[in-house]
Amino acid sequence: xxxxxxxxxxxxLISIIVNCYNGEKYLKQTLESIQKQNYTNWELIFWDNQxxxxxxxxxxxxxxxxxxxxxxxxxTSLYEARNLACKKCNGEFIAFLDCDDWWYDxxxxxxxxxxxxxxxxxxxxxxxxxxxxxxxxxxxxEKEIPNGEVYDFLSxxxxxxxxxxxLRKDLLEKINFFNKEFNIIGDFDAVMKISKIEEAHVIxxxxxxxxxxxxxxxxxxxxxxxxxxxxxxxxxxxxxxxNKNKFSFQKKLLRLFIVSITPKFLKDLLKKK
Numbered sequence: 001x002x003x004x005x006x007x008x009x010x011x012x013l014i015s016i017i018v019n020c021y022n023g024e025k026y027l028k029q030t031l032e033s034i035q036k037q038n039y040t041n042w043e044l045i046f047w048d049n050q051x052x053x054x055x056x057x058x059x060x061x062x063x064x065x066x067x068x069x070x071x072x073x074x075x076t077s078l079y080e081a082r083n084l085a086c087k088k089c090n091g092e093f094i095a096f097l098d099c100d101d102w103w104y105d106x107x108x109x110x111x112x113x114x115x116x117x118x119x120x121x122x123x124x125x126x127x128x129x130x131x132x133x134x135x136x137x138x139x140x141x142e143k144e145i146p147n148g149e150v151y152d153f154l155s156x157x158x159x160x161x162x163x164x165x166x167l168r169k170d171l172l173e174k175i176n177f178f179n180k181e182f183n184i185i186g187d188f189d190a191v192m193k194i195s196k197i198e199e200a201h202v203i204x205x206x207x208x209x210x211x212x213x214x215x216x217x218x219x220x221x222x223x224x225x226x227x228x229x230x231x232x233x234x235x236x237x238x239x240x241x242x243n244k245n246k247f248s249f250q251k252k253l254l255r256l257f258i259v260s261i262t263p264k265f266l267k268d269l270l271k272k273k
Contacts, residue, residue, distance in 0.1 A: 012115045014042040014108060014166070015091030019081050021049040023099035026211060027058050030099050035064060039108035043068060047085035050075045055099075079178035079186035086169070086177060094169050096187075100211045101163040107207045111166060114201045120147075122167035122194055124160045125203035132213040140210075145202045151195040161210050162187040171198060185228045 016034055020027065034044055044067045046059055059069055070088055072081060086094060093115065097103060107125075114123045126145065128137045141159045154160065165187070172178075175193045178186045 012041065012093060013091040014039070014093045014095055014115075015045055015089035015169070016042055016095045016097060017045045017047065017082065017085045017089070018097050018099055019047045019049065019078060019085060020051060020055050020099045021075075021081075022051045022053045022055065024051075024053040024055050024058055026100040027055055029102050030097060031059065031062055031067070033102035033104070033107075034097065035062065036105050037103065037108045038105050039111075042066060042108065043090060045085050045088045046070065047081055047088075048072060049078075049081045077180050078183050080180035082186070083177040083180060086172060089169060092169060093166055094172065095166040096162045097208075098163050100213065101161075101208060102211075103163075103208045104206070108166075110203055110205075110207055111201075114166070117201065119199060120201035121171045121198045122165065122191075123201040123203070124164045124166070125207040126159070126205055127161050127164050128206045128209045130209040130211050132211055137209065139206055144204060147202045148199045149195075150200045150202075151192065154192065154195055158188065160187070160191050161208070163210060164208050165191070167194065182228050182232075184225050185232060188229075189232055 018030065018034075023030075031044075034042070044064075046067060046069050048056060048069065048071045050072055056069065056071075059067060068088070070085070072084065076084070082096070095108070110125070111123055114120055127140050129140060130137050140161070141157065145157075145159055146153050171194060172190075174197070175190060177190075179189050180186075182189060
């Protein structure tokens with residue numbers, strides 16, 4: 001007989017933010033992964049950015065008292081929606097989970113030492129990419145990821161997923177929350193700001209899966225990623241941390257440019273043949 005995993009209730013309340021806009025397709029699995037957490041002292045802040053599908057009904061079907069539903073008064077950018085959701089959080093720590101990703105049961109309980117740490121104010125782990133079309137998993141980074149001061153490392157190897165990030169609420173307040181001008185790279189911008197001033201707590205095993213599917217890897221998404229990163233790049237020109245790692249960011253900008261034009265380039269090439 002297989003024993004049920006032990007449920008762990010610790011003193012620290014964790015606020016989990018799920019931002020949703022028409023996310024019904026994978027939402028049930030996302031919410032189930034929160035409800036199954038071994039660590040039980042959490043609240044879910046579900047921010048509905050004016051969805052027109054069944055997202056609300058799926059959430060309400062759980063009949064879970066720790067699930068808190070908020071409907072946005074207006075449609076906003078993703079990172080403005082994240083900021084609005086942050087203001088509803090009661091926890092000392094905030095975690096994020098996109099409505100097409102899912103956590104493993106020990107996602108929160110593996111952070112026990114982090115929750116009591118005075119050294120670290122943000123934490124992330126390795127994760128699996130899950131490719132929806134092929135039904136295959138792949139780890140995001142095979143080598144060991146450094147703890148502590150990580151800005152230089154992240155400039156070369158950005159290994160943080162927003163769905164794998166947990167941080168102290170006061171740290172988000174310190175960087176003035178997310179830049180609401182972004183729709184795709186706002187979490188990258190926030191993590192790079194944080195890594196200049198705080199040390200990272202890193203877990204060396206995958207604790208979640210990031211789903212790769214048509215909607216989040218479209219031509220439009222790739223072009224917007226390049227456009228936003230280019231905007232971010234030119235805002236950093238006078239920053240000493242940035243200038244120390246400028247070549248790494250230039251390579252990233254070039255990769256994003258190539259990815260943004262490749263689909264159209266291939267289509268044009270095929271037309272010529």
